[in-house]
Amino acid sequence: MNRIGVFTSGGDAPGMNAAIRAVVRAGIFYNKEIVGIYRGYEGMIEGDFEEMDVRSVANILQRGGTMLKSARSKEFRTPEGRKKAFEQLQKHNIDALIGIGGDGSFTGMHHLYLEHGIPYICIPGTIDNDIPGTDYTIGYDTATNTAVEAIDKIRDTALSHNRLFFIEVMGRDSGYIAINSGIAGGAVSIIIPEEETSIDELVEKLNRGGEKNKTSSLVVVAEGGKSGSAMEIARKVNEKSSYFDTKVTILGHLQRGGSPTYFDRVLASKMGVAAVEGLDQGKTDSMVGISHHEIIFNKFDDIMNQPKDIHKDDLRIAKILSI
Ligand code: F6P
Numbered sequence: 001m002n003r004i005g006v007f008t009s010g011g012d013a014p015g016m017n018a019a020i021r022a023v024v025r026a027g028i029f030y031n032k033e034i035v036g037i038y039r040g041y042e043g044m045i046e047g048d049f050e051e052m053d054v055r056s057v058a059n060i061l062q063r064g065g066t067m068l069k070s071a072r073s074k075e076f077r078t079p080e081g082r083k084k085a086f087e088q089l090q091k092h093n094i095d096a097l098i099g100i101g102g103d104g105s106f107t108g109m110h111h112l113y114l115e116h117g118i119p120y121i122c123i124p125g126t127i128d129n130d131i132p133g134t135d136y137t138i139g140y141d142t143a144t145n146t147a148v149e150a151i152d153k154i155r156d157t158a159l160s161h162n163r164l165f166f167i168e169v170m171g172r173d174s175g176y177i178a179i180n181s182g183i184a185g186g187a188v189s190i191i192i193p194e195e196e197t198s199i200d201e202l203v204e205k206l207n208r209g210g211e212k213n214k215t216s217s218l219v220v221v222a223e224g225g226k227s228g229s230a231m232e233i234a235r236k237v238n239e240k241s242s243y244f245d246t247k248v249t250i251l252g253h254l255q256r257g258g259s260p261t262y263f264d265r266v267l268a269s270k271m272g273v274a275a276v277e278g279l280d281q282g283k284t285d286s287m288v289g290i291s292h293h294e295i296i297f298n299k300f301d302d303i304m305n306q307p308k309d310i311h312k313d314d315l316r317i318a319k320i321l322s323i
Contacts, residue, residue, distance in 0.1 A: 001032070001095050001096045001119060001279055001280065002032055002033060002095060003032065003033040003034075003035060003092075003093050003094050003095055003096070004023070004027055004032050004033070004034050004035070004094070004095075004096045004097065004098055004276070004279065005034075005035045005036075005037045005044070005049070005089060005092075005094040005096070005097045005098070006020060006023045006024065006027075006034060006035070006036055006037065006052070006068070006097075006098045006099075006100070007036070007037035007038075007040055007041075007043065007044065007068055007097070007098075007099050007100070008020065008040060008066040008068045008069070008070045008099075008100045008101060008125065009040030009041055009070055009071070009072075009073075009099055009100070009101035009102075009104070009105035009108065010040070010070060010072060010101040010102045010104050010105050010125075010126065011070070011072075011102065011126060011127070011128075011256060012064075012065050012066045012070045012139075012256055013125045013126050013127050013137070013138055013139025013140075013142075013143070013256065014064040014065075014127075014138075014139045014142035014143065014256070014257070014258055014259065014260035014261075014264055015125065015138035015139050015142060015260040015264030015265060015267065015268040016065070016066040016068075016070075016100050016125050016138060016139065016268070017057075017060040017061065017063050017064075017065065017066060017067055017260075017268075018060075018061050018138075018260060018264065018265045018268035018269055018272070019100045019123050019125060019138055019268035019269075019271060019272045020036070020057060020060065020066065020067060020068060020100065020272070021057035021060055021061055021269075021272070022268060022269045022270075022271070022272020022273050022276075023098050023100075023123075023272040023275060023276055024036075024052045024053075024054070024056065024057045025054060025057065025272075026272060026273040026275075026276040026277070027276050028053070028054055029276075030276060030277070030280055032276070032280075033051070034051075034052040035049050035050065035051055035052065035092060035094055036049065036050045036051075036052045036056070036068050037049055037068065038050070038068055038069050039068075039069045039070065039071045040068075040069075040070050040071040040072070040073060040099075040101070040105070041071065041073035041075075041076035041081070041085060041108055042071040042073045042075075042076075043068075043069070043071070044076070044085040044088060044089070045073065045075055045076060045081055045084045045085045045088065046088070047088040047091065047092065049088075049092050049094075061265060061269075062259050062260070062265070063259065064142075064256075064257045064258045064259055064260065065257065066100075070101070072104065073108075076108055077108075079111075079115065082108075082111055082112050082115055082116070083115075083116075085112065086112065086115070086116040086118065089118060094118075095118070095119075096118065096119045096120060096279050096284075097109060097112070097118055097119070097120040097121075098120065098121050098122075098123060098272075098275045098276070098279070099120060099121075099122050099123070100122075100123040100125040100138070101122070101123075101124075101125055101126065102124070102125070102126035102128065102130070102131060102137070103126075103130070103131055103304065105122060105125075106122040106124075106131070106287055106300065106304065107300075107304070109122055110285060110300045110304075113284065113285050119279060119284035119285075120279075120284060120285070121275040121278050121279055121283060121284070121286055121287070121288055121297075122286070122287040122288070123138065123268075123271045123272065123275050123287070123288055124137040124138060124271075124287060124288075124289065125137060125138040125139055125268075126138075126139060126140070127139040127140055127142075127143035127170060127171075127177065127255060127256055128140070128170070128171050128172050128174045128176065128177070129171075129174060129176040129177070129308075130171070130172060130173065130174035130176065130308055131287070131289075131303075131308060132298075132303040132304070132306045132307070132308040133287055133289045133296075133298035133302070133303035134287070134288075134289030134290055134291065134296075134298075135289070135290050135291055135292070136263075136267060136290055138260075138264055138267055138268045138271065139256075139260070139264060140176060140177070140264075141260075141261050141263040141264050141267075142258060142259075142260045142261045142263075142264045143170070143177055143255040143256065144176075144177050144180050144181050144184070145261055146251075146254065146255050146257075146258055147167075147169050147177055147181035147185075147251055147255055148181050148184045148185050150167070150249075150251050150254070151167055151181060151182075151184075151185030151186075151187070151218060151220065152185060154167060154218065154249055155185070155186070155216070155218060158216040158217070158218060158247075159215070159216045161216070161245065162215040162216050162245060163216055163244075163245045163246070163247055164206065164216065164217045164218075164219070164237075164244040164245065164246045164247070165216075165217070165218050165219070165246075165247050165248070165249060166219045166221055166230040166231075166233055166234045166237075166246070166247070166248045166249070167187075167218060167219070167220050167221065167230065167248075167249050167250075167251065168221045168222075168223055168229060168230035168231075168248070168249070168250040168251060168252075169181055169220060169221070169222060169223065169251050169255065170223055170251070170252070170253075170255050170256070171193075171222045171223060171224060172223070172224050173193050173224040174193065174194075174222070174224070174308065174310070175190075175192025175193055175194050175195075175222045175224075175225075175310050176310060177222070177255070178190055178191070178192050178220050178221065178222035179192055179222075179310060179311075179314045179315065179318060180314065181220060182220035182318060183314065183317060183318050183321065185218060185220065186218070186321075186322075187218045187219060187220040187318070187322065188205065188206065188209060188214075188217040188218060188219060188322050189202055189205060189206075189219045189220075189322060190219075190220045190222075190315075190318050190322075191219065191220070191221045191222060191225045191227060191233065192222045192225060192310065192315075193222055193224040193225050193226060194309070194310045195315065196226065196227075197225065197226070197227045197233075199227065199233070199236045199237060199240065200240070202219070202233075202237060203237055203240045203241050205322075206219075206237070206241070206244065207241065207243065210243060217244075219233070221233055229250075230248050230249075230250060231248050231250075234246050234247075234248045267290060270290070270295060271288045271290070271295070274288045274295045274297075275288050278297055283297055285299055285300050285301075286298060286299050286300065287300070287303065
């Protein structure tokens with residue numbers, strides 16, 4: 001394994017640049033050639049490649065987004081698309097891959113490995129923190145901090161106008177951003193996909209707050225919740241009680257941008273170095289992860305068939321604190 005292709009794929013996440021930098025620099029440190037693949041699997045299929053050196057990754061550590069750009073490729077999901085990508089890799093003598101992305105990116109590399117034997121390591125990069133086999137994914141800490149900052153600002157205006165706000169955060173089918181930004185932002189209720197929410201109980205809780213002279217309230221809603229979007233939940237609450245002056249804020253893609261926190265920069269740096277070292281030691285079909293502050297590797301088949309459970313204790317704490 002002498003020539004490694006590095007790429008980012010799926011939704012971008014703050015810290016991806018730090019991971020690219022770590023892969024390039026560790027690769028060069030271990031005498032490998034590193035090739036940047038632009039636009040994820042799209043660029044792999046089209047041969048959008050560039051040789052990387054130490055300077056190509058200068059001054060990117062602190063930047064959000066991904067210098068290699070990202071995409072979600074439909075074509076790569078087909079065996080024909082993957083064959084095209086493999087032919088491009090062969091043409092450019094790329095004999096191993098390090099991909100930074102979420103579960104779709106990991107699955108893509110797994111298929112490429114099974115069909116064409118390209119060794120690879122996945123680095124988990126997604127704000128959703130929804131990948132099993134790692135305590136944290138790159139970008140989750142920054143996105144959650146961004147959400148908390150926004151919640152704090154909304155609290156100011158909610159207090160001034162005695163309003164009830166429903167704040168929708170990202171996370172796809174996972175409630176990690178919601179639960180932790182909700183605890184950190186002092187939400188009265190946190191609605192996550194991992195738990196059933198009763199609108200009646202929510203209204204009752206909001207009413208109880210009103211009876212105790214609580215003039216404003218914040219409810220954090222994960223976008224993938226079973227009870228619907230923040231907009232739908234606000235509508236259902238208003239149907240049952242006209243007492244509240246209700247507003248909805250959808251934080252959306254602002255959670256994906258911004259300079260990564262120290263935590264995401266360090267996590268990405270550690271994972272980038274570990275991915276190069278892992279490949280060098282013959283590891284493949286695996287994802288690098290972090291567990292109890294230690295770098296670990298997990299095989300695709302050992303983790304990708306399990307859901308990543310939200311910490312039950314976080315839910316318990318959120319409930320105690322929002323009485
Ligand atoms: O997976 C990251 C994520 O930001 C999710 O939280 C969200 O559901 C999705 O991507 C949005 O995707 P897109 O940027 O393609 O709209």
